[in-house]
Amino acid sequence: MVWPRRSFLRSAQYFTKRALRLRATPHAIAAGIAAGVFASFTPFLGFHFLLAAALAWVLGGNVVASAIGTAVGNPLTFPFIWGATLQLGKAILHGAHPGPHMPVDLGRALRHLEFSQLWEPLIKPMAVGALPLGLAVGLIFYFLTRWTVIAFREQRRKRLAERARRRAEMQSRTATATAG
Template sequence: MLFRRRKPADLWERTRTMVWPRRSFWRSAQYFVKRVLRLTATPHAIAAGIAAGVFASFTPFMGFHFFIAAGLAWCIGGNLVASAIGTAVGNPLTFPFIWGATLETGRLILYGRELSHGAPIHLGKMLRHLEFSQLWEPVIKPMSVGALPLGIFFALVFYFVTRWATFTFREQRRKRLAERARRKAGRQAFDARTATSS
């Protein structure tokens, strides 16, 4: 393979790269943006795919974000690759904020101001013993409910921003290609005139 590493990355290196990129977060974000803008699909399909991925990132169903995003993208005519890229909004840096916001929003919607209902939950113990039935009511249910308004809001924001960025990128690219073709035609005309005059 042309660009393969000399020394394959071990488990520690791959885990570290998932949490903290080798170069920088800004460079990784630029890579994802360019990857999205260069997809061969309509601006609506790309933006709808990104919006589906963003919405899926707000759901508490870890491990199913790609499937949720792909299903939503298929329903609204979005690009499947863009939906997979859109799930990158949910990452180790943003998940604590997303989970906290969806939990509090869901509790506010379900229980109003009366948030003190029952004894405090022991999340670590529940996860250790996989007590899903006890975990559903105090955590997963409010997060699922809170994910709806927050996910829809951020999905719409990403939809409009992505659609505008895709349209602008393609328009600038079209102008660049037209200018390049015009210059090339001018050079060819100049070469032809030079050849006939000599």
Template sequence: MRVAVWPRRSWSRSVNYVKKRVMRLRATPHAIAAGFAAGVAASFTPMIGLHFILAAVIAWLSRASIVASALGTFVGNPLTFPFIWGVTYALGEKIVGAGGAHGSPVDLHKYLSWSEFSFEAVWPLFKPMLVGGLILGTISWIAFYFPIKALVSGYQARRNAHFASKAEAPVREAAPAAE
């Protein structure tokens, strides 16, 4: 259970792993960047548990990398979700009005009980988070797309140049077998 919430080694190692996976994907820089940005944007929606699916649908519709979209959803994680949910709710509440019972604090207990679950009960919390999430998701898509496209373009150019120089290098002949 701990591994699902906290990485085995360290956060920096996990971030480096995702970075290398994104850079090494076989797709255009646009497809990789758009896919990753779609995953990040999906993480800002209140569709808890559906971020992978939502990111994949966005990536498929925009002809971006579905694998990159899955990697992009890792921006939403146990460390970032409290911040993301708080900011999306606050922004959405400012735009659509009070999400709770006319500005009163939201009673989370009624949202966590499956026996009393109803969409009407969840709507005061869901609506502001959806509005705030769509706005912040769009902003995050833009904020991630351009830097990732530039990084992937540079990485692919360096990698292609490296392989081209290896292909042009003279091949050393094997030493004759000693008898």
């Protein structure tokens, strides 16, 4: 269910090509991807698409690209993202000395859906840690995506111009051979 049919590399290539072929400006595609990446760092599972779409709209990004960008958050990356956001959030909220720490019975809290017991020890630090971490990684993805889209389109433009030149050359040869 989690493992892709072909491979993770093939899935990554598919998402990359899908994003590069969107009909939008390089900024819109890059802003959409960055919005999706940022949303993936938040602890609000189930709302990543909505959060990414809203953020992409505010930034003038492409909403489809924002959905593609949320693929950064997946079963392979979530443990690392969650661990990093939790630790960074705790450091921001409590500093180097967190003080007394009460253990959380996560299983009980999830079974009984006790949001109040999850907010303070988990969700709040993860949300706080997600802001700088998601922003940093989102910015990296923005600039990387923008550069890639511009390079891809330039390469494509050159390829199409070369193909048109060869086609015109072929037609002139055919016309010369037919006339002669």
